[in-house]
Amino acid sequence: METGAESEEATEEARAEQERARLVPVKLEPFNAETPLEALAQARTPTASFFVRSNHPEPELPADAHRIAVEGAVEVPLTLKPAELARGPLRELTVTLECAGNGRTSMAPLPEGEPWDKGALGTAVFKGVPLAEVLGRARLRPDVLEVLVEGADGEGSKRFARTLPMSKALHPDTLLALEMNGAPLSRAHGAPVRLIVPGWYGMASVKWVRRITVLTRPFRGHYQSERYIYDLGDGRAPEPVTRIRVKSLIIAPGEGARVAPGRVVVQGVAWSGERRVVQVEVAVDGGETWKPATLLEPPRPSAWVRWAFTWEDAQPGRHTLRARATDEAGETQPETVPWNRLGYGNNAVQVRLVDVG
Amino acid sequence: METGAESEEATEEARAEQERARLVPVKLEPFNAETPLEALAQARTPTASFFVRSNHPEPELPADAHRIAVEGAVEVPLTLKPAELARGPLRELTVTLECAGNGRTSMAPLPEGEPWDKGALGTAVFKGVPLAEVLGRARLRPDVLEVLVEGADGEGSKRFARTLPMSKALHPDTLLALEMNGAPLSRAHGAPVRLIVPGWYGMASVKWVRRITVLTRPFRGHYQSERYIYDLGDGRAPEPVTRIRVKSLIIAPGEGARVAPGRVVVQGVAWSGERRVVQVEVAVDGGETWKPATLLEPPRPSAWVRWAFTWEDAQPGRHTLRARATDEAGETQPETVPWNRLGYGNNAVQVRLVDVG
Numbered sequence: 001m002e003t004g005a006e007s008e009e010a011t012e013e014a015r016a017e018q019e020r021a022r023l024v025p026v027k028l029e030p031f032n033a034e035t036p037l038e039a040l041a042q043a044r045t046p047t048a049s050f051f052v053r054s055n056h057p058e059p060e061l062p063a064d065a066h067r068i069a070v071e072g073a074v075e076v077p078l079t080l081k082p083a084e085l086a087r088g089p090l091r092e093l094t095v096t097l098e099c100a101g102n103g104r105t106s107m108a109p110l111p112e113g114e115p116w117d118k119g120a121l122g123t124a125v126f127k128g129v130p131l132a133e134v135l136g137r138a139r140l141r142p143d144v145l146e147v148l149v150e151g152a153d154g155e156g157s158k159r160f161a162r163t164l165p166m167s168k169a170l171h172p173d174t175l176l177a178l179e180m181n182g183a184p185l186s187r188a189h190g191a192p193v194r195l196i197v198p199g200w201y202g203m204a205s206v207k208w209v210r211r212i213t214v215l216t217r218p219f220r221g222h223y224q225s226e227r228y229i230y231d232l233g234d235g236r237a238p239e240p241v242t243r244i245r246v247k248s249l250i251i252a253p254g255e256g257a258r259v260a261p262g263r264v265v266v267q268g269v270a271w272s273g274e275r276r277v278v279q280v281e282v283a284v285d286g287g288e289t290w291k292p293a294t295l296l297e298p299p300r301p302s303a304w305v306r307w308a309f310t311w312e313d314a315q316p317g318r319h320t321l322r323a324r325a326t327d328e329a330g331e332t333q334p335e336t337v338p339w340n341r342l343g344y345g346n347n348a349v350q351v352r353l354v355d356v357g
Numbered sequence: 358m359e360t361g362a363e364s365e366e367a368t369e370e371a372r373a374e375q376e377r378a379r380l381v382p383v384k385l386e387p388f389n390a391e392t393p394l395e396a397l398a399q400a401r402t403p404t405a406s407f408f409v410r411s412n413h414p415e416p417e418l419p420a421d422a423h424r425i426a427v428e429g430a431v432e433v434p435l436t437l438k439p440a441e442l443a444r445g446p447l448r449e450l451t452v453t454l455e456c457a458g459n460g461r462t463s464m465a466p467l468p469e470g471e472p473w474d475k476g477a478l479g480t481a482v483f484k485g486v487p488l489a490e491v492l493g494r495a496r497l498r499p500d501v502l503e504v505l506v507e508g509a510d511g512e513g514s515k516r517f518a519r520t521l522p523m524s525k526a527l528h529p530d531t532l533l534a535l536e537m538n539g540a541p542l543s544r545a546h547g548a549p550v551r552l553i554v555p556g557w558y559g560m561a562s563v564k565w566v567r568r569i570t571v572l573t574r575p576f577r578g579h580y581q582s583e584r585y586i587y588d589l590g591d592g593r594a595p596e597p598v599t600r601i602r603v604k605s606l607i608i609a610p611g612e613g614a615r616v617a618p619g620r621v622v623v624q625g626v627a628w629s630g631e632r633r634v635v636q637v638e639v640a641v642d643g644g645e646t647w648k649p650a651t652l653l654e655p656p657r658p659s660a661w662v663r664w665a666f667t668w669e670d671a672q673p674g675r676h677t678l679r680a681r682a683t684d685e686a687g688e689t690q691p692e693t694v695p696w697n698r699l700g701y702g703n704n705a706v707q708v709r710l711v712d713v714g
Contacts, residue, residue: 316382
């Protein structure tokens with residue numbers, strides 16, 4: 001006879017199985033997978049199709065037993081239950097998350113690391129309590145420098161842990177999230193509590209949060225000083241990977257798609273961390289003839305904007321399509337990015353081959 | 358009632374149609390198409406699957422009426438019928454042809470020009486008379502510099518015409534070919550007579566040859582000085598595109614293929630113009646771990662060599678495969694090539710994504 005707990009576990013396993021079936025697997029253990037291109041066509045990426053990036057096996061943290069310690073350079077150390085966080089004040093934000101290694105397989109020489117193509121990307125609605133709110137309750141000491149957030153994944157020096165500078169930790173959009181797309185976080189996405197750092201590459205959005213430590217000195221953990229750094233391999237000190245670089249993606253027509261001649265609607269998304277995208281341009285075939293696309297919604301910082309472009313009079317044969325985005329700071333997607341040893345931040349313009357006929 | 362000529366024409370049209378159906382079209386008019394990847398798995402590329410690159414509409418040249426003029430700095434100008442050439446002495450060679458623009462769509466920024474991916478490549482057996490033999494009959498004057506070969510395609514300044522330096526024109530492997538893979542040349546491949554320049558990119562192998570002029574001064578035609586040049590876009594004088602750079606291609610597993618875990622045999626081809634390939638290495642996943650592949654036949658200059666590599670113990674998930682060739686001159690395929698304005702000579706190492714599971 002099944003006990004209730006066993007049955008619940010079986011249900012959770014079945015749910016995880018089901019979710020994995022909709023993803024494009026990249027690594028099975030720990031599980032890493034991309035969002036399929038067709039799911040990116042939706043304004044919000046369904047949770048079951050949302051890319052998963054985990055550095056370690058997913059920890060299982062029952063929400064009722066889990067506690068989050070808030071400690072370090074604070075006047076009032078706290079121990080928080082997820083249910084306490086759920087009392088708010090809650091904030092809901094639409095956030096585009098992109099893995100820092102997205103597009104790594106287009107870099108040459110090919111760096112080591114998960115072989116991400118284009119789909120380590122998704123946009124979801126996250127709901128949670130601003131980290132600033134929790135830090136306010138704990139009362140920061142005057143000499144604080146950064147905030148360390150630890151996940152429950154990994155062990156010893158490889159435990160997953162990242163810091164944020166105070167300005168980002170105290171930003172009202174930086175959330176301790178409990179919900180994703182209107183439902184409690186799934187295990188793959190960091191249940192019961194995940195940090196959401198809008199505008200920064202995904203590594204900053206620590207999953208399975210178990211400890212928050214306010215620091216007065218810089219943190220030098222593995223995932224901060226040995227990974228998620230731009231190491232140009234030229235002997236210069238690496239820069240940390242932080243905000244998401246301006247980028248765009250053509251969703252339709254898909255890779256190698258066959259479309260009828262005549263009018264073809266090209267659609268995609270564009271995003272830039274912490275900034276609004278202000279322009280997307282499309283080039284049909286090679287060379288430097290760029291034409292403006294139409295933004296389909298008011299651009300917001302830290303979430304993608306959907307765009308469309310009408311390709312008039314597509315002629316039979318193979319053609320190439322490219323898109324490039326520009327953000328409100330005037331930064332435009334480059335044609336190539338400086339190679340870096342760990343393969344991060346590849347926001348170069350992509351080429352899509354399309355067959356007309 | 359159909360006349361014999363009309364019926365013959367209809368048959369020729371039907372044959373052309375049939376051939377085009379096996380190719381991957383890139384442009385319909387003039388017709389340009391790639392060899393499908395699966396056809397490249399054969400030691401010799403069947404003519405019906407052999408890539409077609411034409412700068413102009415294909416001229417129709419009935420073999421019995423066609424004449425080739427041999428003139429310029431010669432003692433004995435000639436007018437040759439294809440049937441006279443067929444009397445020999447004939448020479449048969451296996452030659453790898455690659456379009457200079459093959460791989461252009463992997464260059465950034467994307468240059469103008471036909472959007473070739475990986476299949477502007479093929480290997481066939483060509484049979485014909487050495488050009489040196491014909492030049493010998495015409496008797497060269499002492500001050501000759503290069504040999505101009507004109508096709509019957511294109512008009513005025515855009516007629517297709519290319520020169521060879523004397524050393525290459527007189528090389529015994531440079532042929533006026535009449536046959537391809539044991540049959541008379543098809544119209545798409547230059548019937549009735551095509552120049553074959555082993556080891557040089559395809560533009561040198563002028564199709565539909567109608568005139569051969571021995572020159573005492575350098576030729577500056579459109580397809581020699583405005584196209585088929587490495588223009589690095591940095592103000593320096595462009596270099597002409599000549600010999601095929603060392604390169605390799607993974608044939609199997611194909612792009613995005615799904616293979617069973619365990620032992621996976623990786624297969625491909627490697628070639629280098631005018632030189633033997635002496636080594637092919639394969640890297641599984643990113644980083645710099647290269648392992649030697651096995652060459653499956655004795656390497657020859659100007660024809661590809663097939664190779665195989667056994668990937669032991671492939672684990673479930675996505676993986677990347679890369680191959681790189683080295684030739685007898687010690688030249689190894691680079692990870693990136695210097696960008697050039699017209700997008701030629703891209704022999705960079707390619708990344709193949711494979712799903713194991």
